[in-house]
Amino acid sequence: MAGTTHTVTNQPPPLTGYDVYGADRALKEAVERHLDPALLDEVHGELAALGRACGSAQVQEWGLQANENPPRLRTHDRYGHRVDEVEFHPAWHRVLGKGVSAGLTAAWARSGGHVLRAAAFVLWTQVDAGSCCPLSMTHAAVPALRTDPDLAAEWEPRLTSMVYDRELRPAHLKAGALFGMGMTEKQGGSDVRANTTSARPLPDGETYELTGHKWFCSAPMSDGFLVLAQAPGGLTCFLVPRVLEDGTRNTFLLQRLKDKLGNRSNASAEVEFDRTWARRVGDEGRGVRTIIEMVAATRLDCVLGSAGLMRQAVAQAVHHCTHREAFGGKLVDKPLMRNVLADLALESEAATTLALRLAAAYDNDDEQERALLRIAVPTAKYWITKRCTPLTAEAAECLGGNGYVEESGMPRLVRESPLNSVWEGAGNIQALDVLRVLQREPQALNAYLLEIGRTRGADHRLDAATKSLFTELADLEGIEGRARHLTERLALVLQGSLLVRHAPAEVADAFCASRLGGDGGASFGTLPTTLDLASVVDRARPVE
Known part of the structure; x- marks a missing residue:
């Protein structure tokens, strides 16, 4: 045949047509560990169905299309009327609708809901991380709204609904609703x-008119938003509906969409308020305290999202190296490549294990679990989101030049990887929050120490790292300059404790040796060769 010069060989098959959940042993075991056994059959069934959808060529294509066709801002209609709408590719609506129907906003409405949702969030991130933003904020808005029982009664059924309704119309006419958030402004950022x-208060005392701007308004196509504004009594939280009950559009002026590094399928906007109608949530002057529960929940989603990105990056790297041959054998069998893959797999499993442990704490009303969340969420948010970027870059390198080409899907993971570290408070904010908890909430530190104390004596490297951590915790004077180092050690010791308890011996051994015992280097692929690295890699395979 004219133009045929060679036969294509030595290329891995596409990683499609598999159960993303069933192939993730660390995730599946965490679900089994944290859920009531009576719920497991039902939950495994739901997650397996979602896992097969995530692994299907069709759903993966939706994620690709949604990112290749980013949202567009339409400020006016053809007649010059202001409409302030965001237009999305049909693939976005398919992806977002599937996320809603999979229960990614419904955790508050069922037993064990947070563990189930956390696992689903890890899976769905691997399809399209952009859609996880509105799913996350809708989920996280519930605890903030519960500060006002009337608001919660009105909105919670809509937010926990498994029906996706994309139309802009009054929320009381919709079977399901989504929420966004607007906190930061140009001059303040995280402050x-x-x-x-x-x-400005209106005569009824509960509704207000807002005037001002938001530098980052996430998911501006949503049905409602939680925002912060200065009321007469100080910084206050408000609910801003997109469409008013009479069907008119609330004043919600979209100035522009952000041109972001990653998260291309999702819209983030700058928005202006001009006498915009809003309803107060919580008391005046207590805006931060009211919205902080939403922030805590979205921070956990940052952890879950990073764990999902890590898992997909590792799955792609292991899959490629399992099929690719070089220098007389499979890449996965080459000692140095095996070291790299095992190191990446360790990081991914440690992230998943910690993320699901925190989700389980949300399902528990015990005060000790709540105290643990107050220190462990910012700790995990700091460390796991920080590790996502170097891991995805290294995983892309496992594919060689192919990993730098868009068709591989790896560049999208690399672009997405820094986002969760920046969103909901960057690294310094998380480290400072950890210090604040240590200084003001001794019960949170006690909960953390009880958690890691369960493995005392189980591994000498973990014991030594714990002892060193105690020494650092004993001196909090002038510690702000060391806040990142302390937060990192808190995260690593907690991850080590969880893996020693729950992971296979080869995984726990390799983690403690490299992350706690000083036997690993600064880059991936520097594990001690005496470890059982082949078993670690085999555990991370996405398909047999």
């Missing part, structure tokens, strides 16, 4: 107390 958006 939300510097916000200048004003809130």
Whole structure:
């Protein structure tokens, strides 16, 4: 045949047509560990169905299309009327609708819901991380709204619904609703107390008119938003509906969409309020305290999202190296490549194990679990999101030049990887929050120490790292400059404790040796060769 010069060989098959959940041993075991056995058959069935969808060529194509066709801002209609709408490719609606129907906003409405949802969030991130943003905020809005029982009664059934309704119309006419959030402003960023958006009370005492701007408004196509503004009594939380009950559009002026490094399928906007109608959530002057539960839940989703990105990067790397031959054999069997893959797999499993442990704490009303969350969520958010970027870059390198080409899917993971570290408070904010908890909430530190104390004597490297951590915790004077180092050690010791308890011996051994015992280097692929690295890699295979 004219133009045929060679036969294509030595290329791995596409990683499609498999159960993403069933192939993730660390995730599946965590679900089994944290859920009531009576729920497992039903939960495994749900997650397996979602896992097969995530692994299907069709759903993966939806994720690709949604990212290749980013949202567009339409400020006016053809007649010059202001409409302030965001237009999305049909694939976005398919992906987002599937996420809603899979229960990614419904955790509050069922027993064991947070563990189930956390596992689903890890899976769905591997299809399209962008859609996880509105799913996350809708889920996280519930605890903030519960500060006002009337608001919660009105909105919670809509937010926990498994029906996706994309139309812009009054929320009371919809079978399901989505939420966004607007906290930061140009002049303040993470320092939300510097916000200048004003809130003027209306005569009824519960509703207000907002005037000002938001530098980052996430998911501006949503049905409602939680925002912060300066009321007469100080910084206050408000609910801003996109469409008012009479069907008119609330004043919600979209100035532009952010041109982001990653998260291309999702819209983030700059928005102006001009006498925008809003309803107060919580008391005046207590805006941060009201919205902080939403922030904590979205921070956990940052951890889950990073764990999902890590898992997909590792799955792609192991899959490629399992099929690719070089220098007389499979890449996966080459000692140095095996070392790299095992190191990546360790990082991914440690992230998943910690993330699901925190989700389980949300399902538990015990005060000790709540105290653990107060220190462990910012700790995990700091460390796991920080590890996502170097891991995805190294995993892409396992594919060689192919990993630098868009068709491989790896560049999208690399672009996405820094996002969760920046969103909901960057690294310094998380480290400072950890210090604040240590200084003000001794019960949180006690809960953490009880958690890691369960493995005392089980591994000498973990014991030594714990002892060193105690020494550092004993001196909190002037510790701000060491806050990142302390937070990192808190995360590593907690991960080590969980893996020693729950992971196979070869995984726990390799983690403790490299992350706690000083036997690993600064880059991936520097594990001691005396470890059982082949078993670690085999555990991470996405398909047999």
